Amino acid sequence: MRPLDENETTVVFEKIFKFVGNNLKNIVENPSHEGPEPEAGRYCFRLQKSRVYYVSESLVKRATNISRKNLVSLGTCIGKYTHAGSFHLTIMSLNLLAANAKHKVWLKPTSEMSFLYGNHVLKGGLGRITDSIVPGDGVVVFSMSDVPLGFGIAAKSTQDCRKLDPNGIVVLHQADIGEYLRDEDEL
Amino acid sequence: MDMETDQIYQLDVGNLLAFNPSRRFPSPPSSRSFVKECVTEGTKLVQAIADTLFNLSSTETSDGPLVQLPPPSTKLPRERHTEQNLFGRPVRGFVKSFECITSMLTFFVSLLPRPKPPTKWEEFALKKGIQKRKKDKIVYDETTDQFKRRHGYDRVNDDNDIPIIEAKASDEPGEDPFAKRLDDKKKRVGKQEKNRLQNLKTAAKAGALPSHVQLAVTALPISGTKTRPQKIGKEALGDVAGLAATSTASGGKFDKKLPGEKPPKKQGKHHKYLPVVPRYGMVDEEKEQTNKLGDKHVQRQEGEEEVRKIR
Numbered sequence: 291m292r293p294l295d296e297n298e299t300t301v302v303f304e305k306i307f308k309f310v311g312n313n314l315k316n317i318v319e320n321p322s323h324e325g326p327e328p329e330a331g332r333y334c335f336r337l338q339k340s341r342v343y344y345v346s347e348s349l350v351k352r353a354t355n356i357s358r359k360n361l362v363s364l365g366t367c368i369g370k371y372t373h374a375g376s377f378h379l380t381i382m383s384l385n386l387l388a389a390n391a392k393h394k395v396w397l398k399p400t401s402e403m404s405f406l407y408g409n410h411v412l413k414g415g416l417g418r419i420t421d422s423i424v425p426g427d428g429v430v431v432f433s434m435s436d437v438p439l440g441f442g443i444a445a446k447s448t449q450d451c452r453k454l455d456p457n458g459i460v461v462l463h464q465a466d467i468g469e470y471l472r473d474e475d476e477l
Numbered sequence: 478m479d480m481e482t483d484q485i486y487q488l489d490v491g492n493l494l495a496f497n498p499s500r501r502f503p504s505p506p507s508s509r510s511f512v513k514e515c516v517t518e519g520t521k522l523v524q525a526i527a528d529t530l531f532n533l534s535s536t537e538t539s540d541g542p543l544v545q546l547p548p549p550s551t552k553l554p555r556e557r558h559t560e561q562n563l564f565g566r567p568v569r570g571f572v573k574s575f576e577c578i579t580s581m582l583t584f585f586v587s588l589l590p591r592p593k594p595p596t597k598w599e600e601f602a603l604k605k606g607i608q609k610r611k612k613d614k615i616v617y618d619e620t621t622d623q624f625k626r627r628h629g630y631d632r633v634n635d636d637n638d639i640p641i642i643e644a645k646a647s648d649e650p651g652e653d654p655f656a657k658r659l660d661d662k663k664k665r666v667g668k669q670e671k672n673r674l675q676n677l678k679t680a681a682k683a684g685a686l687p688s689h690v691q692l693a694v695t696a697l698p699i700s701g702t703k704t705r706p707q708k709i710g711k712e713a714l715g716d717v718a719g720l721a722a723t724s725t726a727s728g729g730k731f732d733k734k735l736p737g738e739k740p741p742k743k744q745g746k747h748h749k750y751l752p753v754v755p756r757y758g759m760v761d762e763e764k765e766q767t768n769k770l771g772d773k774h775v776q777r778q779e780g781e782e783e784v785r786k787i788r
Contacts, residue, residue, distance in 0.1 A: 293751045293763040299770050307774050318771045351754050
């Protein structure tokens with residue numbers, strides 16, 4: 291386990307920034323009351339075996355007692371580095387992103403299942419959508435009852451969405467909570 | 478012994494090796510009969526080696542008959558690396574090992590190290606039967622009745638420690654005996670240096686220079702031999718210069734650099750990672766780094782927003 295170096299931190303922040311924008315500050319300076327210390331600690335990012343974890347500092351201190359071989363996971367895994375060196379956010383970062391998301395999309399009940407199977411979001415399945423979405427922005431997908439279902443990348447801006455035909459892709463799927471069942475081994 | 482059915486085996490008694498070049502295996506490798514066949518064939522080969530061994534002349538020792546094996550005829554790869562010359566072309570065509578052929582394409586030419594000719598002292602010692610004696614580091618000093626070291630600070634026979642030199646009948650009145658001692662020492666050292674150079678020259682003639690001297694010798698013409706001064710390439714020179722620069726006591730850090738000399742290639746660790754948990758009382762570098770990068774992003778966003786508003 292080691293902290294991220296400059297390049298790695300920039301890359302991770304870039305990806306998170308697409309989804310949360312200015313709320314990045316909230317993520318970085320989140321106070322955590324996990325440990326026995328009276329003052330609130332911080333959350334920080336740690337790298338273990340090419341996976342990036344979002345952990346509170348008190349937990350990190352305790353985790354230093356476990357050797358690298360035996361340490362499997364700590365805190366929340368937000369993403370992993372591929373063999374080639376690019377970083378992908380995984381579904382386990384959903385809670386973090388959903389709490390701080392800037393761009394949200396709500397799905398109709400009929401198309402929830404389709405998204406949870408890994409398909410992209412079509413215009414016909416769209417319930418509500420926040421304003422000022424630019425193509426390429428990160429979008430968090432909710433159900434109508436405000437349950438976060440996953441996240442993806444916006445394919446069209448909000449304006450263009452209105453003019454689309456019902457089978458056009460609005461959000462490109464990146465991760466959904468169905469992956470907990472489908473890709474159990476890889477998480 | 479059955480000589481009629483004895484096939485011609487290739488024997489290398491020096492390596493205790495026997496090889497049957499005309500063996501055909503009728504059964505496939507994974508069957509049990511294959512193992513049995515191998516064992517029977519192996520027995521025959523071992524018998525052949527044993528025959529040859531017992532036919533060699535043996536001397537009787539307390540443990541039994543002792544046989545001197547002939548030199549081996551199979552060429553095995555070398556255990557140690559060969560001597561490396563820094564020249565780009567093969568030196569005098571003395572190519573024995575197969576490594577040389579493969580490495581002729583590379584920059585360094587590897588040769589089997591040649592035996593160097595004995596130095597003048599070595600010849601003399603051989604003739605007179607002088608053995609090398611190991612010298613102790615601590616020697617007993619008669620004058621102070623103490624054990625002192627042989628070389629270095631506070632040594633046994635230091636020239637500066639002699640208070641009185643008794644005058645001899647052959648001494649001239651105006652001469653300074655202390656200065657004379659220093660002079661004699663200088664002459665002895667000079668003579669020794671000359672002998673050393675002469676030994677190196679004979680070694681160079683035979684082509685057996687020690688490797689640390691080769692580089693120094695390349696540029697100079699050695700009189701009396703046909704070797705022409707050869708140049709070495711930029712890379713090898715850079716490597717050697719780097720080695721020389723870092724072989725000072727402080728690793729070459731405080732040496733004055735020549736104009737145009739490039740800084741040495743980064744040595745040691747190539748990546749510095751921050752500590753996992755910040756040390757008690759020290760600055761939390763990781764926190765600072767995260768904050769800095771987070772701020773950068775926020776500022777960039779604000780900058781973009783302003784651009785959008787302007788449009």
